[in-house]
Amino acid sequence: MKALKVTGWILLVALVGIQFMPTDRNQSDLIPKTDFMVVNDVPKNIESIIKTSCYDCHSNNTDYPWYNKVQPVAWFLEDHVEHGKEELNFNEWDSYSSRRKNSKLKSIISQIEDDEMPLTSYTLIHRDARLSDSEKKIVLDWVSKLKDSL
Template structure:
């Protein structure tokens, strides 16, 4: 019993101490000179859909939920964001080669078709990020138009 009490006390102290160690937030208020809209046309409704379902993980600006203020959840959220941005960052899209841009657009289309994006762990908490059939169709049509535009240039 003594060992269990000491262990629990130690874990509690570590958890409390961890609350003071904060990672940098994924919030960059600066202008977005490399945003996808600088490469292809992003209509208002498409932008709104991307903002609500994709940008928290795939941009330089995340709307952090309340639970992300608690360690170690904050570390997990930031790790997830970092991995997502490595795959696709809408705010840095212009920095990619045209070939990579096309590849990323196709990857978005594929993940919409197979339902892997937005991921389930995100939509469980962010119910507004669940895409309707209309939104998926709208995004798919935008992707096709964007691919055509990129291939012409």
């Protein structure tokens, strides 16, 4: 029992301790010239859907939830955003070559079609990021058109 108590204390101290460890926050006010919305002629409704449902993890600016103040949640999110940006960063859209743009658009279409994006773990808390069937359709139609125009 004593051992248990000691372990409990150690873990508690560790958990409190990690709260003081800094994380890189993915935040920027700057909208680069290469941003998807800047270089493409995106209709307002589609811009709003993509910004709400995709930009938190796929741009340089995340609208953080309150629980991001708590570790280890913050680390989890940090890792998540980092990976998301690596795959696709809408802020850097125009720095991709046509070949890469085509690949990214293809992946965007297939991920949305198959309900793989936005991630369930994300929409669970960000209810407004969920895509309804009609939203899915207008986004897919528009993105397909953009892809064909490349």
